[in-house]
Amino acid sequence: xxxxxxxxKIKINGILIEHDVVITPSGEVVDRRKRLSTRSHExxxxxxxxxxxxxxxxxxxxxxxxxxxxxxxxxxxLIREKGILLYIHNSREAIRKFNEMREEGKKxxxxxxxxx
Numbered sequence: 047x048x049x050x051x052x053x054x055k056i057k058i059n060g061i062l063i064e065h066d067v068v069i070t071p072s073g074e075v076v077d078r079r080k081r082l083s084t085r086s087h088e089x090x091x092x093x094x095x096x097x098x099x100x101x102x103x104x105x106x107x108x109x110x111x112x113x114x115x116x117x118x119x120x121x122x123x124l125i126r127e128k129g130i131l132l133y134i135h136n137s138r139e140a141i142r143k144f145n146e147m148r149e150e151g152k153k154x155x156x157x158x159x160x161x162x
Contacts, residue, residue, distance in 0.1 A: 108140030
């Protein structure tokens, strides 16, 4: 459960984290490896592959507090090809949607950018 987010910080399961995160459908929380992307405010296909390993029903992108993160066309197409729902919101709305869908029992993966 994502408890809160502030600029530069996110609290998940009682743990304060100060970097972008990837949350797998099984609930594993890992550091978002921005080096997989050629640009830090872009989510590329390679970043989505980790989430796909667990066959999510939904992928949620927290595009930052000011919606600066973009998802490449290639990443969107990969998600679409797999028949997975994709939600892209500012990070506050993304964590609300993530929690809501988890409570509904959906297999949800997420990438959350915690700054701009």
